[in-house]
Amino acid sequence: MSKIGVLFRTTAVRLSxxxxxxxxxxxxxxxxxxxxxxxxxxxxxxxxxxTAEVTQIEQVYTRAGINGLLRSLERRARQPGANLYxxxxxxxxxxxxxxxxxxxxxxxxxxxxxxxxAYQRYxxxxxxDSHVALAHVLVLDNGLRILVGRDLQEPQKFRxxxxxxxxxxxxxxxxxxxxxxxxxxxxxxxxxxxxSEASTKIMAGDLSQRLPMSGSGDEFDRLSESLNAMLERIExxxxxxxxxxxxxxxDLKTPLTRLRNKAEAALARKGTSQRGALEEIIGESDQLIRxxxxxxxxSRVEAGSAAAEMSEVDLSQIVSDCVELxxxxxxxxxxxxxxxxxxxxxxxxxxxxxxxALGNLLDNALKYAEGATDPQIKVSLGKRDxxxxxxxxxxxxxxxEDKREDVVKRFVRLDESRSxxxxxxxxxxxxxxxxxxxxDLDLAATDPDAAENGKGLTVHMVFPPPxx
Amino acid sequence: xxxxxxxxxxxxxxxxxxxxxxxFREAGIVCDHASxxxxxxxxxxxxxYDVLVVDRMLPRRDGxxxxxxxxxxxxxxxxxxxxxxxxxxxxVTGLRAGGDDYLPKPYAFNELLARVEVLGRRKGTxxxxxxxxxxxxxxxxxxxxxxxxxxxxxxxxxxxxLLEYLMKNAGQVVTRTMLLENVWDYHFxxxxxxxxxxxxxxxxxxxxxxxxxxxRTVRGAGYMIKDDRTATA
Numbered sequence: 192m193s194k195i196g197v198l199f200r201t202t203a204v205r206l207s208x209x210x211x212x213x214x215x216x217x218x219x220x221x222x223x224x225x226x227x228x229x230x231x232x233x234x235x236x237x238x239x240x241x242t243a244e245v246t247q248i249e250q251v252y253t254r255a256g257i258n259g260l261l262r263s264l265e266r267r268a269r270q271p272g273a274n275l276y277x278x279x280x281x282x283x284x285x286x287x288x289x290x291x292x293x294x295x296x297x298x299x300x301x302x303x304x305x306x307x308x309a310y311q312r313y314x315x316x317x318x319x320d321s322h323v324a325l326a327h328v329l330v331l332d333n334g335l336r337i338l339v340g341r342d343l344q345e346p347q348k349f350r351x352x353x354x355x356x357x358x359x360x361x362x363x364x365x366x367x368x369x370x371x372x373x374x375x376x377x378x379x380x381x382x383x384x385x386x387s388e389a390s391t392k393i394m395a396g397d398l399s400q401r402l403p404m405s406g407s408g409d410e411f412d413r414l415s416e417s418l419n420a421m422l423e424r425i426e427x428x429x430x431x432x433x434x435x436x437x438x439x440x441x442d443l444k445t446p447l448t449r450l451r452n453k454a455e456a457a458l459a460r461k462g463t464s465q466r467g468a469l470e471e472i473i474g475e476s477d478q479l480i481r482x483x484x485x486x487x488x489x490s491r492v493e494a495g496s497a498a499a500e501m502s503e504v505d506l507s508q509i510v511s512d513c514v515e516l517x518x519x520x521x522x523x524x525x526x527x528x529x530x531x532x533x534x535x536x537x538x539x540x541x542x543x544x545x546x547x548a549l550g551n552l553l554d555n556a557l558k559y560a561e562g563a564t565d566p567q568i569k570v571s572l573g574k575r576d577x578x579x580x581x582x583x584x585x586x587x588x589x590x591x592e593d594k595r596e597d598v599v600k601r602f603v604r605l606d607e608s609r610s611x612x613x614x615x616x617x618x619x620x621x622x623x624x625x626x627x628x629x630x631d632l633d634l635a636a637t638d639p640d641a642a643e644n645g646k647g648l649t650v651h652m653v654f655p656p657p658x659x
Numbered sequence: 660x661x662x663x664x665x666x667x668x669x670x671x672x673x674x675x676x677x678x679x680x681x682x683f684r685e686a687g688i689v690c691d692h693a694s695x696x697x698x699x700x701x702x703x704x705x706x707x708y709d710v711l712v713v714d715r716m717l718p719r720r721d722g723x724x725x726x727x728x729x730x731x732x733x734x735x736x737x738x739x740x741x742x743x744x745x746x747x748x749x750x751v752t753g754l755r756a757g758g759d760d761y762l763p764k765p766y767a768f769n770e771l772l773a774r775v776e777v778l779g780r781r782k783g784t785x786x787x788x789x790x791x792x793x794x795x796x797x798x799x800x801x802x803x804x805x806x807x808x809x810x811x812x813x814x815x816x817x818x819x820x821l822l823e824y825l826m827k828n829a830g831q832v833v834t835r836t837m838l839l840e841n842v843w844d845y846h847f848x849x850x851x852x853x854x855x856x857x858x859x860x861x862x863x864x865x866x867x868x869x870x871x872x873x874x875r876t877v878r879g880a881g882y883m884i885k886d887d888r889t890a891t892a
Contacts, residue, residue: 470879473767480765481848500751515817516843519856547847554850613850 211368215361222357226350233346234325238303241327244274244339252331261287264337274341275310275324281334288338289313298338301330307343323347382411398426431493438602442615443482450475478614485616492544492623501628506536506654509546510572510581517553521568524561528553531571536579538657540628548624551617552583552650558613560587564645578630579654584637589646595634621652630654664779665689667706669699669725670714670741679712682768688775696720700728708736709779712771715742715753723756730757737778741766750846769880773832780831791826794886796865796873798826807869817842818861825874825884834881858882 244267252260261278268276268289277288283298291311297304307323326340385403392400401422402415450472457468514530521528549570556568565586572581590598599622602615618632625632630653637647666688670676676692683690691706693699696717703711703725711729715722726738740758742749750761760774791798797806803819805812814822821842825833835854839845862874874884 477767481850484763484848512843512845516845516849516853516857517851519860520851520853523856543846546845550847550849557851617850 207368207372211364215364218361219357222353226353230346230350233349234343237325237341237343241274241325241339241341245327245329248329248337248339257331257333257335260337264288274339275326277336277338277340279336279338281336283336286335290338293338297326298328298336301328303327304340310340379411386411386415393422398422398429428493431490434600439486442602443479446475446479446482450479482614482616485614485620488547489616489620489623492620492627495627500541501539502541503537504540504542504545506538506540506545506579506581507532507534507572509542510549510570513546513549513553514570517550517557521557524557526557526560526563526566526568529567529569531569531573533573536572536574536657538579538628538654540654541624544624544627548621548652549581549583551621552652555617555650556583556585556587556648559648560585563587563647565647574656577656579656581652581654582649584647584649586637586645586647588644589636589648590634592636598634599632618650621650625652625654628654663687663689664709664776665691665707666710666712666775666779667691667693667699667703667708668712669693669696669703669717669722670712671695671717672714679768679771683772683775686772688779694718696722696725700725703729703736704732704734710775711736711738712775713738713740713758715740715749723753723758726757739771739774739778741771767879769832769877770834770836773834773837773881776831777828777833777837780828791823791829793826793829793873793884794871795869796826796884796886798823805865807865810868812864814861814864817857818864821857821861822865822884825882828884830883830885832877832880832883837881 248260248263251263255263264276264278264287267273273289275288275290277290277293277298278286279298280286283295285293289312291313293310294308297308304326307325309323312322323343324340325343326338329337329339331337382403382405389400389402401419404412404415404419406412453468453472453475457465457472460468510530510532514528514532518528553568553570560566560568563586567586569584570582571584572579574580599618622632631651633651633653635649635651637649639646641647664687666683668676668679668683668690670679670692671694673694676694680690680692691702691708693702697719699711699713699717700720713722713725717725720728722740722742726740729736729738737759738757739760739762740753741762741764742753743764749763753761759778762771762774789799789801791800795808798819799805800823803816805814805819805822821838824838824841833841836846838854838858839847839849858874858876865874866872871887873886874882877883
């Protein structure tokens with residue numbers, strides 16, 4: 192019972208039950224309506240035929256008298272499939288005709304019989320073989336009664352047949368529906384059971400679990416697929432969150448300690464002006480705020496909330512803007528910023544974030560390539576294999592191959608001494624921005640054959656082909 | 660003589676509001692304070708202010724709804740939105756709601772002051788002025804030419820826009836972020852001193868062959884273009 196109960200609670204079964212009931216009602220209504228209408232039509236035909244015959248019989252009587260009438264009736268009664276003919280005396284006793292017995296009292300009233308009546312023919316062998324007919328009674332001036340009728344067996348048989356067909360069809364439908372319910376429902380239940388089993392494990396904290404897929408690509412698979420994609424995202428965000436909180440604890444403590452030390456030192460210097468110390472403290476806290484802002488921005492970009500602000504942006508314009516913005520600074524530190532920009536490169540993206548990402552890359556290049564033998568920093572934008580490549584190449588010390596994955600992580604800086612200013616978040620933001628744009632971030636050496644510490648770094652921001 | 664600017668701060672953090680009010684008064688700005696959205700909306704509708712400084716998250720009525728309600732009532736006092744939400748999309752929603760400028764918390768007071776002063780002045784500056792003048796420096800917006808003492812100074816398009824913005828706000832401090840926002844139309848953090856280098860290039864072009872410096876660096880705040888002899892503003 193409980194199994195059936197559960198089965199009945201599935202949507203598929205409920206819906207099909209509802210449809211079955213509705214369909215049966217419609218079918219039943221249709222059948223009763225059609226049979227009723229056709230019966231009425233047949234009865235009308237019967238009446239018309241009988242009326243025509245009665246008129247003929249009346250004419251025969253007036254023309255040929257009682258004898259002619261009897262002859263005529265005799266002839267008519269003998270025809271195969273003949274109508275009913277009865278000639279009865281004034282008291283109702285049957286004198287001639289093709290009917291063995293009638294319901295009593297039927298011949299008393301002239302005109303149409305009120306309703307179909309039962310009768311027996313001479314050819315009937317038993318009393319059970321009764322027939323039903325509709326008849327018209329004519330009373331002649333000499334008291335004789337003449338009944339002309341027509342058998343109703345055919346229409347009734349027709350009606351019975353249609354109703355029987357309906358019952359059979361409904362029965363088959365019902366049984367079929369039950370079987371299908373059971374098959375579908377059981378299958379669905381099994382798969383849902385498996386899914387809830389997996390989700391229980393996930394809820395218990397095992398985020399690496401995934402919902403099972405049958406591989407058939409049906410709606411359950413599609414559901415599992417999107418839930419799995421969601422889980423993947425949650426797992427990643429969760430991982431990122433954990434990494435960030437670890438790093439925050441570690442990397443923000445350092446500047447906070449420095450801040451505190453400076454304040455303490457200023458406090459200890461009695462009497463003298465503390466202006467310088469206070470300015471340093473403000474500078475230090477600005478750097479902290481900057482780090483926090485960068486962190487927040489990364490997590491906002493990763494959470495995808497800025498994705499709503501995507502629009503068609505002219506990447507070429509952004510690149511030109513940024514190069515123009517950084518060019519004087521590069522010149523100031525003895526570097527040469529060169530741009531090779533293919534014009535009219537339009538992508539779907541967020542102008543501010545792409546600008547910030549490119550700004551971060553340029554900032555890094557300026558910071559680390561300062562003093563390099565080749566002062567060129569090349570920014571290029573172009574299409575390759577359908578994808579849009581935005582690359583920044585410098586000739587600085589570069590990043591060793593085994594560290595390239597690390598430098599993208601938050602707070603990771605190769606420069607252990609932290610002699611260059613920076614938050615250690617620049618590339619993390621670039622990566623997050625690229626992910627938001629469904630693109631990739633690739634790090635490579637600019638001059639792979641150069642000596643160690645002079646290979647240079649090329650960062651490619653790879654955007655998917657613009658949807659046209 | 661320029662009348663003193665009058666502003667309204669709508670901010671629920673009493674301590675922060677008191678600090679702001681004190682700092683604004685020291686800068687010569689008359690300052691009122693409302694501590695929730697409803698009373699802020701009432702005060703802003705009943706009195707006339709030059710600028711409203713509105714915190715985004717307020718009790719009783721949030722900042723953005725205060726702004727849209729004011730705009731609905733056809734009150735177009737310039738609004739600067741302060742918010743702890745400082746990301747790109749927050750700025751967009753803030754400006755869409757009818758704000759004129761957006762400053763994420765925490766901010767430097769100098770930044771806020773500079774922006775409030777520019778917003779307050781905006782009412783009086785006719786945008787259609789075709790020629791900006793500071794001392795003997797002339798910028799013609801129509802012909803895109805710059806002259807000093809009648810001598811043409813050739814500028815790059817970006818340098819022209821930089822000077823145009825500085826001169827439009829002559830006598831006002833403009834911060835580096837304001838320059839990045841208004842001249843380059845980007846709101847990101849460029850990390851290095853990119854703006855400073857652009858400004859110093861511009862400065863060398865407009866000051867190199869002349870005695871009187873016009874473009875000054877305001878320590879801890881930004882830049883200001885001003886003719887010291889006429890002592891305007």
